[in-house]
Amino acid sequence: MNHQGEHGTMLKVTGLQKVYHGGAADVEAVRDLTFDLAEGELVCLVGPSGCGKTTLLKCIAGLMPPTSGTVELAGRPVTAPPPDMAVVFQEYGRSLFAWMTVRANVELPLKEKKLTRARRAELVAESLEAVGLTAFADAYPWQLSGGMQQRVAIARAIAYEPQVLLMDEPFAAVDAQTRADLEDLIRTIWRRMGVTVLFVTHDIDEAVYLGERVLVLSSSPTVVQDDITVDLPAERDQLTTRQDERFTELRARVYAEIQQAKNGAGSTPAGPDDHAGDGAAQASTAVH
């Protein structure tokens, strides 16, 4: 499976394994992940709950050292958070600084980027506008609803104008309509700015609608179970695309994969054929 397209490889994950030693027993969150993202690609990542998506994202972001394997970004190995990468965390509430207003939260990374005041103001205004929170720029995060907090986190990421954007279930807390708007927003930004996006979601429709590819992770021991190319036209639209026949097909395929990932002992990064059901698999993350 080669998806590099015309661009070079942006992100290269090789044989990634992560074992948590924290608790009483060691937990192998990810067993062996190998995949790569071309520059400017938009890839969605789906997989059963607890299969290690967040772990993977944190390893890619350089926030955690993998137990073994490597992550390379634009050819250089990642050991610390690389510049020009933005992350939207699953725990959106805790990733906002309670002591800063919404505006300050969005502006802070820009300050670190040493942008001029005017440019910062512009970016902040634009991104807050994009997520529909202009009126709440001066509120504190804890004065916002869950979905609004999540949108602040998104605004912060897009205002940052990153080259690589990692998003961990970024639309989990917003309503259907807003979600659709934000999906379109992400695609617009992606197309306009050529940013490489790795997008974790549980919503299969969303994964297919958004991505150029969908990576399906198995349940643990976690490997890449499938890598599905989404051959829909680049120009997508909430109404027509979702009614497209190919969309429905892809959707069904991903759904089947996930179901299988959840039920089966996804052992090899293989196609959707060779799986034997094993109900206890979900419980098998703990390695002794």
Place this chain on the structure above:
Amino acid sequence: MNHQGEHGTMLKVTGLQKVYHGGAADVEAVRDLTFDLAEGELVCLVGPSGCGKTTLLKCIAGLMPPTSGTVELAGRPVTAPPPDMAVVFQEYGRSLFAWMTVRANVELPLKEKKLTRARRAELVAESLEAVGLTAFADAYPWQLSGGMQQRVAIARAIAYEPQVLLMDEPFAAVDAQTRADLEDLIRTIWRRMGVTVLFVTHDIDEAVYLGERVLVLSSSPTVVQDDITVDLPAERDQLTTRQDERFTELRARVYAEIQQAKNGAGSTPAGPDDHAGDGAAQASTAVH
């Protein structure tokens, strides 16, 4: 619209208004909500992000005094958290006790209910089994993934065997397959135990699939925009029900309502006819 069915009214919300005074400006989170739930009803609540669903739930749970209006539970006004009510919070991560294992988290409310040790063990085991976390009973919440944490919160609520169950986007962080399983779990419990459920969700399919009724809230100033009875058969099934024609109709109706709620000035709790789109409405929560 009368949905009380054969049972009496369990929950009665009358003219509920809530204004937050915390910040610099006062924020009117909900303007005027009036509705009621019959005993043993399962009602889904949908509405745009930030429209006041969480606020409403907290008022119902007796965690916050409303600014005006009343909440009555089984005929008695709610001023403090009533017994036999369980709540699953939107901020699932923060609602778990970090210093207790998963088992202890689920067991704690049962201890307060003065159940015997054996009964507690049974309930804990059952509910963890139901959410697929048996293997993680001895882990601490911070050793779990987001979706797993959310399932712990759900397990805690169902182990409690409440008469009234309030859930605030309880499946936001779990994968599609698990979500489907949990949906069925909720319906099973609801049918078996006759519990009254108020279920907040952003997923329209879920709202229609789960509920006997769907309440649609307008964007702020928040009122009940619509109250849709879901006249699907009581026996539901992920495959057949979702393919039902009536399901698709209802789904479309709710979708339209939400879109309108988000865009329009949801003024009267009326039918789906008289709405004028207005994009800036979302920003209007802040009252100056």
Place this chain on the structure above:
Amino acid sequence: MTATSTDSRAPDPPAPARSPRRPARAGLGRPLLGAVGILALLGLWEAVPRLGVVSARYLPPATDVLAALGVRATTPGFWTAVGDTLAGWALGLAIAFTAAVVLGFTLGALPRIRAYTNSTVDFLRPIPSVALIPLAVLLYGTDLRSTLLLVVYACFWLIYIQVLYGVADVDPVAEQTARSYGLGRLARVRYVVWPTTLPYLMTGVRLAAAVALILSITAQLVIGSPGIGREIAVAQSSGAVESVYALIVATGALGVVINIGVRVLERRVLRWHTSVRGEATA
């Protein structure tokens, strides 16, 4: 209810009747309650000697002591003493604060180096300032610097330990967010670690403010540099019980005033914190 919810900037005065109620309570109610508390204490104090529980000769009734304080407060000497005490207090506290914050943040961020300092810190902390008095006098004589040495030595540890605990309390998700957005070490300290530590630091400052006062007075008491402490020493060795208590009351009052100051500061800088905002909302 055909609300014009179209424009967020539309002047839509919301329930104005409610707004004034809170400031009124917050602004008036609390000090009133505090005054009640103080009055109760004074009442108890008045009653104990009057009822003969202890001899009035050794614990004069509150009214007598307040009267004595009143008389004293009219003399300029008293206010010079207060000034001297406050000078030692403020300077010592400032030095301790700066040193503890700088060191606390530095070592808090460098756990490896910190591991080497723990034993020494634990060893030095329990050494009483009072026992250092001869050394202080030897080094700096009886002037302000001696007092400062004692004040700084005692206060430093308080703030330092609080800062260390505060630094350890940074929310990992917030920290990771900052790191992933390329915030450097200094920026993280400023925008993430500092705000998280603030509540701890505030407690440290409140603790240290009182300890600084105590030590600046104790130093004056023992060394004899000018200030309230020396006045107490003189009154004590003269057997002037009422004066001693009057000065103690003055000291306590200083403590109350200082605390009010810190609380006001706290309400400003910790507006966002659960402990402060919890009281404002809901």
Place this chain on the structure above:
Amino acid sequence: MSQPTQTGPAAPAPAPSAAGTTREARAPRRPRVGAARRAGSRALHVLLLPVVLIGVYAYAGATSSSYYTPTPDLIASAFVELWFSERLFTDVLPSLARLLTGFTLAALIGVSLGVLLGMSSLVRATLEPVLEFLRAIPPPVLVPLMILLAGIDDSMKILVIVSGCVWPILLNTVEGVRAVDPVLADTARCYGIGGTTRLRVLILRSASPQIMAGLRLALALAIILMVISEMFASSSGLGFAIVQFQRSFAIPEMWAGMVLLGLIGFALSALFELAESRVLYWYRGLRAAHRGE
């Protein structure tokens, strides 16, 4: 991070609920040599700085000796002579007993009063000025009053210790209790968790990091106050001995006393650390978890 020693062809691991039974020693991550090395590095952590400081002090002392700062060997020999004698039992142990009693009492009072004040803003508003008033009064000037109220035996000394070291505990507890996560508090209320259970499982636990900070401060303060309390109305005790040495110009002995204070502080701190690592197990785990350990 230790290198991975592939865990064999891990067949879908058996459900781990029976933890421990099938603990097929996951390729010894940290071999025994590591344990020895860790002990060694811990010893280095503890000793390096003190040794360096003593060295510097000895050097400085050798060049400019002053009567009040005797050389380390003088202090050391005084130390051995003093504390490896029956003085240990007549002076040190009674002092330690008072110290621990005082600290325990202060902890109890500080935490319970702190919880009360932290939970009710009404009580706090009423009592805070009074407490601030009392807090600002130097313990030495309160001693006469305490003698009046508590006599001149051990109870007075314990009272002095309590009255001084209760404050860090109290203040930290108040702030810790005030900062309890509102979502968590709501959860507890919903599930009808009230009264002492609420206190036990919610309030105290979530405030525990801050309470521990207070206790740690108080521990060192308690030692200081033990010395101060023995400056008045006493005829034995470690603090008394130190003051006595100071007054009779037995300077190496005085320093030996201070060194003993320091060592006591260090030992108590180490014990405290042990207790803390148990109480705050979850807290440290939580933080380590996010660092990916």
Place this chain on the structure above:
Amino acid sequence: AQGASSEEDGGLTTLTAGVIPIVDVAPVYLGVEQGIFAEHGIDLRLESGSGGAAIVPGVISGEFDLGFSNLVSLIVAREEGLPLVTLSNGATTVGEQGADFGGVFVPADSPVESAADLEGATVAINNLNNIGDTTVRESVREAGGDPAAVEFLELPFPDMPAALETGQIDAVWAVEPFASIIRESGEREIASNFVDTHENLSVAAYFAAEPRVAEDPELFDELTAALEESLAYAEAHPDEVRSVITTYTEIDQSVIEELTLPRFPADIDTDSVQTLADLMVEDGLIDSEPDLDTLYR
């Protein structure tokens, strides 16, 4: 006042004295007030603290040019190798039984009749292993009791009246003004320990650091002369002594009129100091017979 001798101030040399704000140091205050020090070319600054803790290190470090201390402390310090020398006498016992400026007191209803009865009792002393317990032991010895059977306990003078009245202590050794306060509240005096020790006992002295004295002997000659003159003046004018006390203490006027002043002879009674030193050896305050000659300048 570091290196003070060079600080010329209007022709006067500024010197600093570390004193305790008690009755005993009235002569220097009087001397300053009367211009005696100025006549000797000295501008004497008086700094007072509550205890001796700061005075000796202050003198050693040069912070103070002279200090005031009781002789037992000075002998101990000298024995411990601190280079201190006395300049002049400080205060001397009145020498009259029952009318000294300090004594041992018991509650009015106490069974203790004489110092001998203190056996088994607890006596409060301001500083243990110092002049108080040494002389009280001597009183017990003289009265035929066993000093080893007396318990001593440290308690600051100001706390003694209360402790005695509330019965928390069997007896106290107190000096003025507390002796007067105790007398006034009706307690009984059972011994005059200074007098028992030596009827001319030099209780305290003014002292300086030996190296400083050696550096500038003329200055210290002048200082000693001024001190002696002040002492003589004080001895001759008790009323002025009483009035100068009001300037640096807060002793109640009625107490000042009542209190017993010490005597202020200019010279140390070496014989009494020898007695004191012998007692110190006997009681184990010092290990061996001190060389007292080096103590006097």
